[in-house]
Amino acid sequence: MRPGFLTLEPLRLVTATALVKAYGAGRAARRVLDGADIHIDAGELVALVGPSGCGKSTLLHLLGGLDRPDEGSIELGGRRLERESERGLTELRRSHVGFVFQFFHLIPELTGEENVLLPGRLRTNGGGAPARARALIESLGLAEAAARRPAQLSGGEQQRLSIARALVNDPRLLLADEPTGNLDEESGLHVLDLLRQVAGGDRGVLLVTHDAEAARIADRVLRLEHGRLVE
Amino acid sequence: MRLPGGPLASVRRLRARPGRSLVAALGIAAAAAMLGTALTVGYGLHTGFDRAADRADLPDVIARFDNQPVGRVESRLRALPDLQATAYRQEYTSVPIFTGRRQTGNGIVQVVGPGRRGYAIVAGRDVRGPRDTVVERGLARSWHVRVGQELGVGQGRLRVVGIAVSPDNVAFPLAKGPRVYVDRSALGPGFVAHPRTNLALIWLNDPSQLAPVLTQARAASFGVGGLTFLTRSGVRTTIDQAAGIVIALLVAFSVIALASAGVMLAASASADVQRRLQGIGVARALGFSPGSVAAQYALDSTVLALPAGMVGIAAGALVSYGSSSRLLESINELPPGAALLGPLALGLVAVIALVAAASAWPAWRAARRPVVAVLRGGDVAPAVRTSRLPAGFVGLGMRLAATRRRRMLATVAVLGVSGGVVLTMLAMAHLLDRLQHDPGLVGKRYQLTVDLPPSRARAVARIPGVAAAAPRYVTFAADSFQLGEGLKVVAYPGDHTPFEAPPLAAGRRVRSPGEAEVGTGVADALGVEPGAELALELPTGREVRFRVVGLVRAFDNDGRVIYTQPPRLLAADPSLSGPIAVKLADGANQAAVERRLRRLGAPPPQPATTATTRNAGFLGVLAALLRAVALVDGIVCLYILVQALALTARERRSTIAVLRASGAGGREVRLVLLGAALVAVLGAAPLAVAVELLVFAPAVSRLAASYVSLPLGVQIWQVAIVVLGMLVLAAAAAALAARQLGRERVVAGLRSD
Numbered sequence: 001m002r003p004g005f006l007t008l009e010p011l012r013l014v015t016a017t018a019l020v021k022a023y024g025a026g027r028a029a030r031r032v033l034d035g036a037d038i039h040i041d042a043g044e045l046v047a048l049v050g051p052s053g054c055g056k057s058t059l060l061h062l063l064g065g066l067d068r069p070d071e072g073s074i075e076l077g078g079r080r081l082e083r084e085s086e087r088g089l090t091e092l093r094r095s096h097v098g099f100v101f102q103f104f105h106l107i108p109e110l111t112g113e114e115n116v117l118l119p120g121r122l123r124t125n126g127g128g129a130p131a132r133a134r135a136l137i138e139s140l141g142l143a144e145a146a147a148r149r150p151a152q153l154s155g156g157e158q159q160r161l162s163i164a165r166a167l168v169n170d171p172r173l174l175l176a177d178e179p180t181g182n183l184d185e186e187s188g189l190h191v192l193d194l195l196r197q198v199a200g201g202d203r204g205v206l207l208v209t210h211d212a213e214a215a216r217i218a219d220r221v222l223r224l225e226h227g228r229l230v231e
Numbered sequence: 232m233r234l235p236g237g238p239l240a241s242v243r244r245l246r247a248r249p250g251r252s253l254v255a256a257l258g259i260a261a262a263a264a265m266l267g268t269a270l271t272v273g274y275g276l277h278t279g280f281d282r283a284a285d286r287a288d289l290p291d292v293i294a295r296f297d298n299q300p301v302g303r304v305e306s307r308l309r310a311l312p313d314l315q316a317t318a319y320r321q322e323y324t325s326v327p328i329f330t331g332r333r334q335t336g337n338g339i340v341q342v343v344g345p346g347r348r349g350y351a352i353v354a355g356r357d358v359r360g361p362r363d364t365v366v367e368r369g370l371a372r373s374w375h376v377r378v379g380q381e382l383g384v385g386q387g388r389l390r391v392v393g394i395a396v397s398p399d400n401v402a403f404p405l406a407k408g409p410r411v412y413v414d415r416s417a418l419g420p421g422f423v424a425h426p427r428t429n430l431a432l433i434w435l436n437d438p439s440q441l442a443p444v445l446t447q448a449r450a451a452s453f454g455v456g457g458l459t460f461l462t463r464s465g466v467r468t469t470i471d472q473a474a475g476i477v478i479a480l481l482v483a484f485s486v487i488a489l490a491s492a493g494v495m496l497a498a499s500a501s502a503d504v505q506r507r508l509q510g511i512g513v514a515r516a517l518g519f520s521p522g523s524v525a526a527q528y529a530l531d532s533t534v535l536a537l538p539a540g541m542v543g544i545a546a547g548a549l550v551s552y553g554s555s556s557r558l559l560e561s562i563n564e565l566p567p568g569a570a571l572l573g574p575l576a577l578g579l580v581a582v583i584a585l586v587a588a589a590s591a592w593p594a595w596r597a598a599r600r601p602v603v604a605v606l607r608g609g610d611v612a613p614a615v616r617t618s619r620l621p622a623g624f625v626g627l628g629m630r631l632a633a634t635r636r637r638r639m640l641a642t643v644a645v646l647g648v649s650g651g652v653v654l655t656m657l658a659m660a661h662l663l664d665r666l667q668h669d670p671g672l673v674g675k676r677y678q679l680t681v682d683l684p685p686s687r688a689r690a691v692a693r694i695p696g697v698a699a700a701a702p703r704y705v706t707f708a709a710d711s712f713q714l715g716e717g718l719k720v721v722a723y724p725g726d727h728t729p730f731e732a733p734p735l736a737a738g739r740r741v742r743s744p745g746e747a748e749v750g751t752g753v754a755d756a757l758g759v760e761p762g763a764e765l766a767l768e769l770p771t772g773r774e775v776r777f778r779v780v781g782l783v784r785a786f787d788n789d790g791r792v793i794y795t796q797p798p799r800l801l802a803a804d805p806s807l808s809g810p811i812a813v814k815l816a817d818g819a820n821q822a823a824v825e826r827r828l829r830r831l832g833a834p835p836p837q838p839a840t841t842a843t844t845r846n847a848g849f850l851g852v853l854a855a856l857l858r859a860v861a862l863v864d865g866i867v868c869l870y871i872l873v874q875a876l877a878l879t880a881r882e883r884r885s886t887i888a889v890l891r892a893s894g895a896g897g898r899e900v901r902l903v904l905l906g907a908a909l910v911a912v913l914g915a916a917p918l919a920v921a922v923e924l925l926v927f928a929p930a931v932s933r934l935a936a937s938y939v940s941l942p943l944g945v946q947i948w949q950v951a952i953v954v955l956g957m958l959v960l961a962a963a964a965a966a967l968a969a970r971q972l973g974r975e976r977v978v979a980g981l982r983s984d
Binding site: 061064066067086087090091093094095097098099101103105107108109110114117118119121122165166169 | 622623627630631633634885886888889890891892893894895896897899973976977978981
């Protein structure tokens with residue numbers, strides 16, 4: 001892009017090209033990703049669907065820098081993940097990515113608020129995290145739940161807290177792995193609604209799901225078939 | 232249903248998880264190293280005397296008497312019942328012995344005749360001709376004398392043909408004078424033709440008949456003056472006492488180390504089972520019996536414990552063998568050599584058995600629980616009240632650790648006991664250092680002695696900065712030990728406690744010239760107690776008598792010391808003199824006092840002497856040994872912490888993985904683990920101090936010796952060192968465990984649920 005020209009395209013948060021990831025070795029090796037391409041722009045919610053074991057979570061982990069592809073390239077925050085050291089990946093996760101998991105993974109010894117605040121204690125996040133955490137808790141209607149421990153909360157409350165935790169460092173990219181997979185229908189709708197709200201402005205969301213409702217609220221739905229993504 | 236496979240299947244299982252197997256093996260090796268150290272030190276010291284006595288063919292009785300013709304003594308001894316053999320020596324004391332660079336006037340020359348020797352040749356050969364000499368090993372070591380070298384003995388020069396060990400005395404320089412052996416022919420044909428003797432070695436057919444033999448020997452000794460008997464058990468007691476406080480301390484340590492190693496092995500094996508709870512659950516779900524599961528764990532542990540235990544025991548033995556051998560040599564005993572292999576092998580068997588049992592038992596218990604509960608394993612953390620702990624990553628680590636209360640208590644207990652052992656070792660090593668440098672430890676309250684006549688004591692006392700001054704008369708009275716060491720008699724005019732105040736164990740202090748306080752070493756040796764009458768023979772040959780009024784725990788002269796007032800001593804020996812002991816006032820300038828003393832015409836004042844033995848090197852070896860043991864124990868503490876952290880990390884994989892997914896790097900993971908380690912360390916530190924003060928120090932003091940009072944209480948700086956050391960260990964353990972975690976893929980942790 002030449003300087004001086006107006007940019008009208010949305011901000012591209014992550015771009016992955018020709019991703020290959022195989023599990024196992026030799027004749028038992030299985031390529032779950034076989035030349036997959038994907039991009040996510042700011043402001044969009046992308047749903048990723050496909051049968052169990054087709055590699056949806058693997059792709060999510062690769063995009064978030066939790067794992068490395070066997071082949072292909074991923075660009076996140078202007079940096080190529082395959083060239084980054086483990087320390088570099090950690091720093092990218094800290095500043096650019098938030099994760100939401102199917103099983104919430106809240107820490108049982110901490111209260112809801114402490115769980116939300118924990119990533120905010122990481123060194124490079126400035127001093128705004130506590131205020132942002134409180135604002136998130138308020139805006140998600142979790143003020144009462146935040147004072148309790150996870151064991152005392154419903155699944156929906158736990159998942160909303162885990163979304164607040166993922167957002168506390170204000171990441172551009174939110175990666176959600178089956179966030180409604182462990183919730184009843186009503187709680188699931190609540191969470192989807194929340195994710196829809198999150199995907200806006202300069203933030204994008206990739207949602208791995210089996211949930212048909214989730215696919216309906218998405219801006220784009222991608223299907224993973226035979227290791228490749230089709231729209 | 233039984234689980235398939237034998238040892239080879241166990242090897243495959245262990246190789247399938249190399250990291251964990253290595254950590255478990257390291258733990259077993261560390262505990263086995265402690266066991267190896269304890270066995271080497273304990274076995275070596277416990278059996279050292281018997282080993283040396285057997286090798287040297289030490290006689291059952293050593294009789295000393297005035298010079299006699301050999302034939303006369305022999306005819307008397309032949310009449311004794313149950314006699315197996317005799318040998319005769321002529322002993323000369325205070326003989327000059329010298330090499331090119333060293334000399335002493337305290338040499339002991341023993342002229343040996345035909346027959347059994349009573350010493351073991353450990354290098355070279357025995358004496359054969361008039362120019363030959365065999366030297367004791369202590370002399371060879373301390374003066375670097377080698378076989379083939381020339382040695383000055385008396386007025387002549389002899390060739391050293393051999394080096395000998397005889398455990399009837401401690402070794403030079405722990406003993407006052409070095410001992411050499413020469414053949415009768417060295418004293419000329421006249422002596423060969425008409426040999427004389429003042430020392431007889433007696434071997435019996437049945438040593439249990441010793442008492443009647445001695446009774447008969449006394450009855451048959453008419454006309455033989457100065458007769459004393461030293462039995463084999465008497466030699467043993469005396470040498471143990473002469474070796475000071477340390478042998479029993481080290482044996483006590485061995486017992487403590489054994490207990491620590493056992494607890495550690497059990498904790499380690501139990502932790503490994505805890506890690507593999509899910510595997511147990513799966514095996515049970517598939518229908519395998521609890522017995523089969525337990526047997527598999529026992530076999531896996533055995534396969535792991537065999538090489539790890541061998542390495543650990545060998546390492547422990549190698550680390551401590553040198554120091555304990557030097558200790559044994561200084562008391563004329565022999566290191567165990569190949570004989571140690573048996574106990575070490577037994578130790579290895581014990582390690583394997585303990586590890587197998589410690590693995591099988593929790594596996595058996597786990598396998599008998601409902602399968603669902605076992606499958607859930609340790610990954611479900613119960614909600615406990617930990618909100619009072621600090622926030623942040625360190626606080627999170629503390630909460631994670633505090634969740635597992637039982638395990639944390641077990642870790643704190645093992646760590647606390649280990650810390651207590653380290654504190655005890657440091658306290659003992661410090662005590663040995665102080666024996667060399669701190670006069671206060673041996674009950675001396677004066678700082679200087681100055682060589683002036685007793686009549687100048689008042690002038691000295693008037694010097695500014697001097698709190699008190701008095702003549703300190705010292706003499707050595709005859710004793711029954713014949714170790715070249717007499718009973719030390721110390722006398723001050725009036726009250727001696729301002730100058731020397733060893734703790735009073737029984738009775739009271741001296742109040743009049745006819746009274747005496749005796750060290751417990753004297754009391755043990757002579758069987759005296761308060762109220763008894765003590766008769767002493769002074770070097771002048773005059774006898775003095777005192778009424779024993781008190782029993783004191785004195786380090787000085789290994790407790791063979793007597794405190795009294797001078798009039799009776801001076802009456803028996805008017806030439807008796809001594810320096811003036813000078814006690815400085817608090818805050819006095821010692822240099823200024825020394826200058827004023829020199830102005831009185833005194834030679835340079837001497838600092839108060841301290842060591843209970845003459846050999847500072849001996850104490851140094853012991854202190855080094857104790858510090859080495861403390862170091863080994865420190866490594867064990869590190870292992871315990873790493874093990875506890877690894878277990879916490881294993882259980883909380885998903886928590887750590889979520890943190891890492893959120894952008895937590897190595898630093899934050901280390902902080903979390905540091906927090907978990909801190910909970911253990913902060914609990915263990917006060918426990919270590921309490922265990923040392925309330926259990927180990929009193930127990931070791933009691934075990935150490937009856938003739939001294941051991942101030943084994945810990946100092947603040949020692950506690951600080953141990954606490955700081957534990958914190959450093961916590962940081963190191965956190966770094967090690969975090970490094971291990973850093974190698975694991977984040978995704979693997981996220982999938983652990």
